[in-house]
Amino acid sequence: xxxxxxxxxxxxxxxxxxxxxxxxxxxxxxxxxxxxxxxxxxxxxxxxxxxxxxxxxxxxxxxxxxxxxxxxxxxxxxxxxxxxxxxxxxxxxxxxxxxxxxxxxxxxxxxxxxxxxxxxxxxxxxxxxxxxxxxxxxxxxxxxxxxxxxxxxxxxxxxxxxxxxxxxxxxxxxxxxxxxxxxxxxxxxxxxxxxxxxxxxxxxxxxxxxxxxxxxxxxxxxxxxxxxxxxxxxxxxxxxxxxxxxxxxxxxxxxxxxxxxxxxxxxxxxxxxxxxxxxxxxxxxxxxxxxxxxxxxxxxxxxxxxxxxxxxxxxxxxxxxxxxxxxxxxxxxxxxxxxxxxxxxxxxxxxxxxxxxxxxxxxxxxxxxx
Amino acid sequence: xxxxxxxxxxxxxxxxxxxxxxxxxxxxxxxxxxxxxxxxxxxxxxxxxxxxxxxxxxxxxxxxxxxxxxxxxxxxxxxxxxxxxxxxxxxxxxxxxxxxxxxxxxxxxxxxxxxxxxxxxxxxxxxxxxxxxxxxxxxxxxxxxxxxxxxxxxxxxxxxxxxxxxxxxxxxxxxxxxxxxxxxxxxxxxxxxxx
Numbered sequence: 001x002x003x004x005x006x007x008x009x010x011x012x013x014x015x016x017x018x019x020x021x022x023x024x025x026x027x028x029x030x031x032x033x034x035x036x037x038x039x040x041x042x043x044x045x046x047x048x049x050x051x052x053x054x055x056x057x058x059x060x061x062x063x064x065x066x067x068x069x070x071x072x073x074x075x076x077x078x079x080x081x082x083x084x085x086x087x088x089x090x091x092x093x094x095x096x097x098x099x100x101x102x103x104x105x106x107x108x109x110x111x112x113x114x115x116x117x118x119x120x121x122x123x124x125x126x127x128x129x130x131x132x133x134x135x136x137x138x139x140x141x142x143x144x145x146x147x148x149x150x151x152x153x154x155x156x157x158x159x160x161x162x163x164x165x166x167x168x169x170x171x172x173x174x175x176x177x178x179x180x181x182x183x184x185x186x187x188x189x190x191x192x193x194x195x196x197x198x199x200x201x202x203x204x205x206x207x208x209x210x211x212x213x214x215x216x217x218x219x220x221x222x223x224x225x226x227x228x229x230x231x232x233x234x235x236x237x238x239x240x241x242x243x244x245x246x247x248x249x250x251x252x253x254x255x256x257x258x259x260x261x262x263x264x265x266x267x268x269x270x271x272x273x274x275x276x277x278x279x280x281x282x283x284x285x286x287x288x289x290x291x292x293x294x295x296x297x298x299x300x301x302x303x304x305x306x307x308x309x310x311x312x313x314x315x316x317x318x319x320x321x322x323x324x325x326x327x328x329x330x331x332x333x334x335x336x337x338x339x340x341x342x343x344x345x346x347x348x349x350x351x352x353x354x355x356x357x358x359x360x361x362x363x364x365x366x367x368x369x370x
Numbered sequence: 371x372x373x374x375x376x377x378x379x380x381x382x383x384x385x386x387x388x389x390x391x392x393x394x395x396x397x398x399x400x401x402x403x404x405x406x407x408x409x410x411x412x413x414x415x416x417x418x419x420x421x422x423x424x425x426x427x428x429x430x431x432x433x434x435x436x437x438x439x440x441x442x443x444x445x446x447x448x449x450x451x452x453x454x455x456x457x458x459x460x461x462x463x464x465x466x467x468x469x470x471x472x473x474x475x476x477x478x479x480x481x482x483x484x485x486x487x488x489x490x491x492x493x494x495x496x497x498x499x500x501x502x503x504x505x506x507x508x509x510x511x512x513x514x515x516x517x518x519x520x521x522x523x524x525x526x527x528x529x530x531x532x533x534x535x536x537x538x539x540x541x542x543x544x545x546x547x548x549x550x551x552x553x554x555x556x557x558x559x560x561x562x563x564x565x
Contacts, residue, residue, distance in 0.1 A: 038438045039399040041517050043510070052511030073397060079417040081399070082459040211459070223464040225446065225507065225514055243461050364514040368452070368460040368503065369399040370418050 037071030037336060041083070041367035046344075054363060056110075056349040065246050065343040065365065067207070071127075071336040074206055074251045081207075081369045083343065084243040085112060087217035088228030090351070090359035101231040105359055107221070109351045112214035112244050115344065119212050119247065121205035124197045124339035130190035130265050131327035132281055134289065136320045138297070139181045140172040148172055152304075153315035164312075167304035174300040182297040184321060188289035190281045192335060195264040197257075204256035206337045211248030214345060218242040226362035246365070247343035253331045261329050271318050274311040280323055283313045401517035402508030403439035404480060408432075408519065409487065418519055419504065421492050422526035423470075428493035429526070433504065433519075435488055437480035445506045448475040449490060452501035452520055462503040462518045470494035471502045471521065478506075496523045 043051045044064040051063050065083050072079070087107040091099035140148040146157050149168060154160060160168065175182040202209040219242045222228040222235035229235070272286060273279040283305065290302035301320065305313045353359065397417045398407035408419045409432035421431050437443050449468035454460050465475050473490035480486065490504065503518040 037398070038405060040403070040405070040438065041399065041401045041515065043513050043515055050510050051513050054512055073415075075397075075417070079397065080458070082461070084461055225465075225509065227512075240463075245459070248459060360512065362512055362514055364516060366462060366505075366516040366518060367399070367401065368462055368518040368520060370454075370458075370460050370520040 037073060038068075039070075039072050039079075039369070040068045041081075042066045042068070043365045054347055056347065056351070059349045059351075060346050062115075062344055062346045065345065067247070067249060067341040067367070068339075069207070069341070070338050072338070074331055074334055074337055076251065076331050079207075079251045079369065081249045081367060082211065082245065083247040083365065083367050084245050085217075085345070085363055085365045086221040086223070086241040086243050087363050088222065088226045088361040089220045089231065089234065090361040091227060091231065092355065093358045093360045099227060099230060099360065101234065103354050103357075104231070104234075105349075105351045105353060105361075107217035107219070107242070107361070109349060111216040111348050111350075112246065112345045113348050114212045114214055114346065118344045119202045119209040120342045120344075121199050121202055121207070121209065122340050122342070124199055124205060124337070125194055126197065126206060126261075126337045127192055127194050127335040128261055128265065128329060129192055129333045129335060130280075130329070131333065132188045132190045132271075133324040133327055134184065134186045134188055134271070134286070134321045135324045136184040136322060137181060138171075138175055138184065138301070138320055140175040141180070142172055142176055145169065145172055148175070151319055153319045154308075154312060161307075163307045164304070167300070167307045171297070171300040171304050174297040178295075178297055184290070184293070184298060184301065186286075186289035186293040186298065186321075187327060188281050188285045190265075190285070190326075191279065193265055195261060197260050197264060199257075199260070201256060204254045204260065205341065206251065206253075206257065206334070206339070207249035207341055208252040208254060209247060209249055209341055209343070211245045212343055212345070213245045215244040216242070217244065221362070221364060223364060226364060227360055228362065243366070246345050247341070249341060251331070253329065253334070258328050262326050265326050267323055267326070270314075271321060271323060272314045274314045279314075283310060283317060286317050286321070398434075398436060399517055399519060400436075400438070400506050401515045402445050402506070403437055403441070403443040404445045404478070404506045404508070404517075405434075405436045405438055406504055406506055406517070406519045407434040407436060409434060419521040421521060421523050423492050423494065423496045423523050424526040425495055428472075428491045430489050430491055431521075432487060432489050435478060435480060435486045435506075437482060437484045440482045442479060442481055443508075444477060444479045445508045446475070447473070447478050447488075448505055448507070449473040449521075450503045450505055450518065452503040452518070454501055460501065460503070460518075460520055462505065462516070465505070468502040468521075470496075470523070473504065492521075492523060496525050499524050 044066050045051045054061050087110050089107050090105040092103035094100050149157050199205045219239045221241035269280045271280050272283050276282050287302045287305050290298040397415045398405035408416050410416050448465040449471040451463035451467040471492055500523040502521040505516050505518045507516045
């Protein structure tokens with residue numbers, strides 16, 4: 001193979017790249033573990049076991065509708081749900097799973113009612129990304145740089161590295177320009193906190209609960225998979241089955257929940273730590289907040305922090321700034337919600353049996369997520 | 371520190387930063403240990419299906435079925451009609467009532483923690499917003515539990531792009547053919563014309 005003179009440099013460059021390639025060909029294993037969140041809906045008896053039968057011997061039976069969230073991610077306008085129930089007629093049983101469809105108790109003699117407090121939310125916790133309001137006040141006299149160094153915990157000015165000293169001097173100049181006292185006010189993203197919440201009002205839960213209205217099953221269900229599906233004569237021309245509402249959940253962040261979150265956030269940790277653990281936030285988040293704050297003094301403080309070791313930066317931040325409080329959270333600050341939402345309906349019967357015997361039917365409970 | 375090691379550490383830190391930024395949480399919902407999660411591809415995760423339906427042809431919509439338990443689970447999977455009331459709450463119909471949605475009613479059995487990808491097809495003209503639902507149903511004796519995920523159907527492009535492109539290409543070919551024919555006829559007349 002003959003190569004032209006023009007192509008020689010290209011070949012040489014390609015060869016150089018090939019030779020250099022091993023230095024750039026580091027393999028990095030990348031893994032991603034999702035939170036694996038779930039939302040499961042179930043119908044349970046009062047002891048929390050799956051409900052398999054409804055005994056109306058005493059004309060009433062309570063049961064539980066349970067929506068269990070595990071690391072569910074709330075988003076505005078998404079994840080709302082409604083739980084409804086429909087009912088077939090009750091037919092005279094002629095065997096374990098056979099019925100006399102000519103002998104029935106109409107579903108209109110069955111209804112769902114509720115006690116005084118049918119809705120509840122328990123075991124609620126959420127992961128929140130707090131927003132920290134940071135404040136601080138720094139003073140400096142150019143003739144006494146040591147005082148500022150002491151405030152920031154940097155030690156003797158004479159022993160500071162040249163870069164650090166320059167940044168400290170620039171910070172002092174910015175403070176002096178501001179009148180000798182510089183106020184710092186910035187908002188920084190905090191470290192994720194998992195909060196346990198004791199909700200006193202179901203409307204303040206992350207899924208605000210409502211909709212325990214119930215009602216009478218005026219029109220029977222003949223849906224496939226139910227006992228009513230076998231009643232072909234009854235199903236012919238039958239109106240749509242009545243669906244009574246048992247519970248509704250709306251993703252929300254009420255004023256009450258906002259206050260609960262703000263009060264539950266841990267404010268007792270140091271602002272930052274050299275390792276990044278056991279602290280309200282990180283050095284990176286603070287320098288980013290100072291950059292966003294944008295005043296000359298904020299910028300000078302940020303530049304100084306960038307010249308310090310992680311240990312020095314942590315000391316300086318903890319010396320110069322303090323946590324004034326947490327900003328009101330928004331829905332996007334909530335990373336995951338775990339908890340159980342319950343409704344306790346009571347199935348009631350005002351039935352007069354046409355003939356003596358045992359009657360059976362199917363209740364269909366439907367959870368719809370939008 | 372050797373340069374290669376430095377580079378490796380940098381890449382590792384970058385990877386860790388990406389992992390830190392990865393979204394957590396989930397959007398799925400279900401019953402009996404089976405959950406339905408809309409496959410939103412590279413778009414933002416959704417708790418419901420949002421489907422733009424072309425006026426011609428059909429669109430395929432993906433979703434995941436996941437067993438969130440450590441035991442084998444079985445449920446009935448189907449599509450239904452859905453209705454939204456004035457307050458924004460939904461109710462769903464019976465199996466087989468989902469007009470325009472093709473999802474074969476089937477009984478699914480998932481092994482412990484199994485995840486399966488499924489699809490359904492949507493076709494037919496849609497005006498405004500219409501609703502359907504994908505349902506997973508489990509039976510516990512006299513109780514039927516159904517977990518439904520709403521499908522929002524909205525009109526897609528009036529005419530799919532391939533149809534438009536095909537039509538334009540056809541017209542261009544026709545015009546080119548006519549021009550060729552006219553040019554040849556003129557050339558023929560010139561050759562046989564009066565000398």
